[in-house]
Amino acid sequence: MSESSSRLRPGDAPVLVVDFGTTSSAAMLLAGEEAWPVPEPVTGAPTWPSAVFWDGQQMLVGTLAERRKRSEPESFAAEFKRGLAADTSVLLGRRRFRPVEQVVALLTALRAEAERLHGAPISRALITTPASYTSGDPRRARMIAAAEAAGLETVELLPEPVAVAFGPVPGPPFVPDDLVLVYDLGGGSFDTALLRIGERWHEVLGHAALDDCGGRDIDALLAGRIHAQGQQWLAPLISSASPSDPAALRLGMAVTDFAQRLKHQLSDAPAVEDFFLPNAPAYRLTQPDLAALAAPVLHRTVTCCTDLLARAGVAPHQVATVLAVGGGSRMPAVAELLHQALRLPLRTVDEPDLAAVRGAARWFPRSGPRRVTAATSPEPSVPLSFAIPGGTAHLLRWLVSPGQAYAAGVPLARVRLPGGALWDLTARLPGTLDRLLAVPGTDVSAHEWLALARP
Incomplete structure (x- = not known):
């Protein structure tokens, strides 16, 4: 019996709580009022890369997919959540897969790992979704269908901003009727929502989203800069001018991964020097450099927030706090820009990329019968x-x-x-x-x- 399954009380019906993100996903196993993370089995990390790789016989997910992407980049896919609305199939290797099928693959792996930890089948799921997945939105129906196809018979949805407001937030607890502006900068998208705090449920008064504005878009800007500044040592690595050439695809992936590594290091350090190749010159980047590069993306998120408040007829001074979550909110430039633009109290969480899944796991047992x-x-x-x-x-x-x-x-x-x-x-x-x-x-x-x- 696993350590987590030994702590489940008799009669507790397990629930798989999932925050399915554009670039990474997180899951928790919930029984009663106790919850445990479902770590990525390869790395042990609390988040799983939202990535798949078709090897010709089976679909690999998470880190296993990430590790194979450079060997056959044409068989790798990530950020497929962005395509869930149109659900148009894409070619992976020699076979086509719809985004909803790729979602099924990752949810199936999450359920299987949770069942391995629990030691018994799990048939119920609570999945957080953006507030933009309103009633009638095809992405909502497809997320439910994907979870059912993954073997989860009872599927419940919870808006992500509602979930994060129920999560562990440092500072005094929110009180009923507080207005909270949720600022969620994820890896692949940006979502904002205005909440009225309640006892058992938080009311979403309005929401807005930018599906092409996330941490990966900042990575792409930085990768473009690295390409431009490193032409002398990058050019010999490309054997073909065709963007679809596997060598060019591998190089693009490698540069983007390097850009992401630099960005993550700058969450804690004022400056960083790193090497893309052992024989290449050191690449230096500072927090002000990154802030200037990311400014177009971040300014769009702030405009999205101010437009939401205007549409809702809420003046900024009526908002009790801004709650910043999502992996992208780790960037120091985010807090600085929000303070300058909104002039509102800002609250953050320790691990912003886990805010939604932790909040959902806290909400479920407190939501009443x-x-x-x-x-x-x-x-x-x-x-x-x-x-x-x-x-x-x-x-x-x-x-x-x-x-x-x-x-x-x-x-x-x-x-x-x-x-x-x-x-x-x-x-x-x-x-x-x-x-x-x-x-x-x-x-x-x-x-x-x-x-x-x-x-």
Whole structure:
């Protein structure tokens, strides 16, 4: 029995909590109110590269994919979350894969590793998604479908900004009715959301996103600068002028990885010198150099925030704090720019790339039973209706079949609210389900008759 599985209490139904990111993903195994990370099995790191590699027979994910990308760069893919909306297939080696299929591969690996730690099957998942994945957005449906295809039967979604606000944030706790502006600069995208803090749920008052604005875009700018300044020692490494030539692809990957390494070192050091090749001159970069290079990207994120506040009709002084998360927020230039542009209190977390998964793992056991009891009438055959929170929901499945008896308080059906949370519709009194009036897969409304039952 693994160390984590030995700490699970009997009767705890395990939940796989996943923050599926554009460039990296993180997962935690949740049982009751206790949670443990699901580390990347190759490196032991708390995050998994959101990367895949098709070797002709199977899909490798995470670090295994990263290690193979230079041998066959045409078989490697990353940042496929960006393509989830169109879901257009791409060629990996000699086979085409849709982005949703690549998501399935990574989720399958996360579930398998969590089950290895737990020592038993896991069928429920809580996945954080950007606030822009609203009801009707195809990316939302595809993320759910991918998780189900990965063997996770019950899939719940939680908006990322709601998750991070429930996470461990240094300083005094947020209080109800606080307005919090979440600034989430990830590896592949930028998301911002305005939250009103609540007891069990934080309300998203507005959100905005830049799908082409993240840490990798800053890496690309720095890689371009390295290319331009290092032509003398980079040019001989390219055997073909064609950008699709494997040698050119490998060189591009190597330079981008080098740029990312320099950027990460500058999170803690004012200046860095590093060598791309043993015989190449040292490449020197300072925090002001990086800040100037990243300024176009970072200014777009600040404009995105100020535009969101304007659309929401909220003046900056009404915002209690800015909560900066995402791996990109480690850059010192981010805090400086936010302070200069917004003039608001800024709060950060110790490991910003784990803020969403940790917050989601804290929210789940504190979210309450999330059940609503049926209203009935004194007639012999009574209609069942439910005061669904928010007024509407999507009926996922009936948990009791017609002709089946049930006890009071037993869940009869499960619905998904527009925000992604799952709720169970329960029985107020014991009875027998007589007939279904609403079928799974349809949208239902509060107080609508969903079934008939006999007391």
